[in-house]
Amino acid sequence: MQRTGEGQRVLVVDDEPAITELLSTTLDLAGYRVSTVGSGQAALHAVANERPDLVILDVMLPDMDGFALCRRMTEGGHTPPILFLTARGSIEDMVTGLRIGGDDYVTKPFHVLELLARVHALLRRSGKATGQVLRSADLTLDETRFQAARGGQPIELTPTEYKLLRYLMVNAGQVMTKEQILHHVWQHEFGEGVVEKLVSRLRHKIDAGRSPLIHTVRGFGYRIAEL
Known part of the structure; x- marks a missing residue:
């Protein structure tokens, strides 16, 4: 399916x-x-x-x-x-x-x-599917251009980083577990360490020198701030 x-x-x-x-x-x-x-x-x-x-x-x-x-x-x-x-x-x-x-x-x-x-x-x-611009604070993700930007400044993402960021932004405010991220981003079974490394790389690009948007909920997973 x-x-x-x-x-x-x-x-x-x-x-x-x-x-x-x-x-x-x-x-x-x-x-x-x-x-x-x-x-x-x-x-x-x-x-x-x-x-x-x-x-x-x-x-x-x-x-x-x-x-x-x-x-x-x-x-x-x-x-x-x-x-x-x-x-x-x-x-x-x-x-x-x-x-x-x-x-x-x-x-x-x-x-x-x-x-x-x-x-x-x-x-x-209704704007809840693909083809829109997702927003979280000053972070935007243009789904038609596959382009992220924060404060108007473009952010270069790999395809995997883009997929993770989009998943977090579609579910803004919700805690996504490592298992959910593994299933959505890779659809394969890897160790949890691969999620932590990917989140760390994404944080470096999204949050470096700025107010953090990606948050760790210890024992549960990760979430990105709502609009």
């Missing part, structure tokens, strides 16, 4: 265990960070606290109609793209879902490759 994700957070709201297991496994393999909840109230709590980059939402939930939940989410301060994934496939339901704030509407049964393509498209349109 092609890895289209770069660690973006996806919240799956569905009370069918088979669906949540399928989506969680599929999206995780595609490179996304996935959390699942089975009720509307749990979804509201997750959106407020986890601030997902995208929500996959069923219409038929045990405690709340998915359309009503969508309205409540779009009224809040953090409004991620919403992809309805439901067995209710009438034109009227589809129109309702899109009219009240949904960004896409997929009916069950569905093909996982189509769903992944729609997820990637929604994240791209």
Whole structure:
């Protein structure tokens, strides 16, 4: 399976265990960070606290109609793209879902490759996928030019350094473990020392003589400061 994700957070709201297991496994393999909840109230709590980059939402939930939940989410301060994934496939339901704030509407049964393509498209349109300029304080990473700069001064990076910096910036504020970095940057099993050496080289280029942006969280991993 092609890895289209770069660690973006996806919240799956569905009370069918088979669906949540399928989506969680599929999206995780595609490179996304996935959390699942089975009720509307749990979804509201997750959106407020986890601030997902995208929500996959069923219409038929045990405690709340998915359309009503969508309205409540779009009224809040953090409004991620919403992809309805439901067995209710009438034109009227589809129109309702899109009219009240949904960004896409997929009916069950569905093909996982189509769903992944729609997820990637929604994240791209929302600026959470490739092709944007990532920022952390005065550090920028232009994904179209593969160019980093701090304070307007270009920083030359190797492809591996670029990949690590991008991974940290996409997940700004989040702690990335050495295991996650190993899997994302190399997709092979190496000793943890290789991560430490790469982070050290990147720090020398990014933070030398400046306020540090890359931080070590001892016993856990590394994070880069948020915007």
